[in-house]
Amino acid sequence: MKYISTRGKAPKLGFEDVLLTGLASDGGLYVPDKLPFYSPKQIASWAGLSYQQLAYKLIKPFVGSSIPARDLEAIIGKSYGSFRHEAVTPLVQVGHNEWILELFHGPTLAFKDVALQLLGHLLDYVLDRRNERVVIMGATSGDTGSAAIEGCRRCKNIDIFILHPNKRVSEVQRRQMTTAIGKNIFNLAVEGNFDDCQQMVKDCFADQSFLKGKRLVAVNSINWARIMAQIVYYFYAAIHLGAPHRAVSFSVPTGNFGDIFAGYLAKKMGLPVDRLVIATNRNDILHRFLSQNQYQKTRLAHTLSPSMDIMVSSNFERMLFDLYENNGMAINTLMQDFQKNNGLSVPAKRLAGARQIFDSYAVNDKLTCETIKAVFEKSEYLLDPHTAIGVKAGRECRGRLSTPMVTLATAHPAKFPEAIQKAGVKQNPDLPYHMRDLFKRKEKYDVIENDLKQVQAYVSKRI
Numbered sequence: 001m002k003y004i005s006t007r008g009k010a011p012k013l014g015f016e017d018v019l020l021t022g023l024a025s026d027g028g029l030y031v032p033d034k035l036p037f038y039s040p041k042q043i044a045s046w047a048g049l050s051y052q053q054l055a056y057k058l059i060k061p062f063v064g065s066s067i068p069a070r071d072l073e074a075i076i077g078k079s080y081g082s083f084r085h086e087a088v089t090p091l092v093q094v095g096h097n098e099w100i101l102e103l104f105h106g107p108t109l110a111f112k113d114v115a116l117q118l119l120g121h122l123l124d125y126v127l128d129r130r131n132e133r134v135v136i137m138g139a140t141s142g143d144t145g146s147a148a149i150e151g152c153r154r155c156k157n158i159d160i161f162i163l164h165p166n167k168r169v170s171e172v173q174r175r176q177m178t179t180a181i182g183k184n185i186f187n188l189a190v191e192g193n194f195d196d197c198q199q200m201v202k203d204c205f206a207d208q209s210f211l212k213g214k215r216l217v218a219v220n221s222i223n224w225a226r227i228m229a230q231i232v233y234y235f236y237a238a239i240h241l242g243a244p245h246r247a248v249s250f251s252v253p254t255g256n257f258g259d260i261f262a263g264y265l266a267k268k269m270g271l272p273v274d275r276l277v278i279a280t281n282r283n284d285i286l287h288r289f290l291s292q293n294q295y296q297k298t299r300l301a302h303t304l305s306p307s308m309d310i311m312v313s314s315n316f317e318r319m320l321f322d323l324y325e326n327n328g329m330a331i332n333t334l335m336q337d338f339q340k341n342n343g344l345s346v347p348a349k350r351l352a353g354a355r356q357i358f359d360s361y362a363v364n365d366k367l368t369c370e371t372i373k374a375v376f377e378k379s380e381y382l383l384d385p386h387t388a389i390g391v392k393a394g395r396e397c398r399g400r401l402s403t404p405m406v407t408l409a410t411a412h413p414a415k416f417p418e419a420i421q422k423a424g425v426k427q428n429p430d431l432p433y434h435m436r437d438l439f440k441r442k443e444k445y446d447v448i449e450n451d452l453k454q455v456q457a458y459v460s461k462r463i
């Protein structure tokens with residue numbers, strides 16, 4: 001399989017190169033040039049497969065011949081062996097034909113583990129083969145950083161530097177990053193906010209001279225391998241709920257649009273997905289696009305669901321590219337407009353294309369709390385605030401009751417105890433057993449000024 005850039009000007013790449021690249025050289029994002037398609041008969045034949053077996057079937061065509069079958073199987077086995085649930089992503093029922101797909105059984109209790117466990121092992125495998133050592137830099141407002149560190153901590157060929165805004169991530173989130181001790185792991189607490197961190201990482205990608213020739217790899221959701229890994233659980237859940245014989249809808253707590261874009265691809269690959277609900281918090285640029293054709297950047301709002309606090313959604317470009325039938329030139333123009341005006345809108349025909357598949361709903365903090373409380377009172381199931389937004393949006397956008405509505409549970413409630421308290425739920429969300437000593441573990445991190453030169457000097461001294 002070959003990969004093409006959404007802006008049409010960068011060279012086509014194979015899987016291995018896409019894995020090791022961030023943005024394409026033309027500023028675009030890589031996507032497969034052609035998706036595999038599965039018939040209902042094929043999908044039905046996967047009914048008895050384990051998560052790992054299904055992952056192998058779905059991931060193999062994207063990887064192509066770049067990793068031998070046996071090795072890929074072993075990589076997938078290792079990646080999901082770190083999950084604390086045998087089903088990897090189990091389904092739980094919370095209402096009438098209403099389901100929660102628990103994606104938080106990985107090492108850091110958020111759905112990002114599903115992709116980053118695999119990404120870490122894939123990177124280590126290809127780097128071993130190339131005899132190459134690379135640098136990973138990432139900015140995090142909480143979840144990505146710890147999931148990236150957990151994914152890469154055992155990788156011999158990677159030095160990983162994660163920037164987080166000092167004192168602005170929750171204690172659980174900080175400890176999940178800073179208690180992962182290893183010679184190749186560096187946590188930088190930047191005296192600034194998340195945007196400062198993100199800007200510095202972007203600047204590092206733009207001018208890599210401080211890396212002395214080493215390659216810089218992206219682990220945010222612009223990395224194609226993350227999207228690929230996330231396609232699997234849509235199939236896994238839908239098959240358990242009756243696909244291909246019946247359609248299933250999904251509600252997805254959305255920030256950068258990586259997770260829900262994987263659901264969109266699953267549908268294009270033949271999975272009978274009825275509706276995909278884009279669930280946002282007050283940072284609702286995607287909801288404004290879908291309801292008013294206004295993809296317009298506004299100020300960042302800080303909410304009880306911090307992992308969805310974004311101003312623009314980086315993977316949205318991948319969806320636009322598809323809506324524009326892979327016309328890279330058109331996307332180029334659109335994104336230039338967006339740069340200039342901080343906003344864009346699309347012709348009615350394109351928007352109608354998106355509305356055929358997506359619904360959207362924005363949920364504020366008050367409704368988030370009410371949903372946490374209501375679901376706990378009715379079903380004694382504790383939702384984290386991100387998942388609560390998914391449940392609420394799913395309920396608002398519910399069509400036929402005979403079609404299962406599955407909300408993706410993107411984080412474990414113990415990661416966000418503050419929201420649970422605010423919701424007025426008396427039940428304490430306990431950390432899972434494997435993390436019970438998190439608050440006793442030793443931490444290691446360095447506080448650093450909000451200054452690009454200092455960050456670059458820090459990195460270059462340690463690689």
Ligand SMILES: *Cc1c(COP(=O)(O)O)cnc(C)c1O
Nearest residue numbers: 143255256257258259307410411
């Ligand atoms: C990252 C994250 C999201 C948003 O996922 P996207 O792929 O960026 O849309 C939602 N919930 C949680 C808990 C997250 O960590």
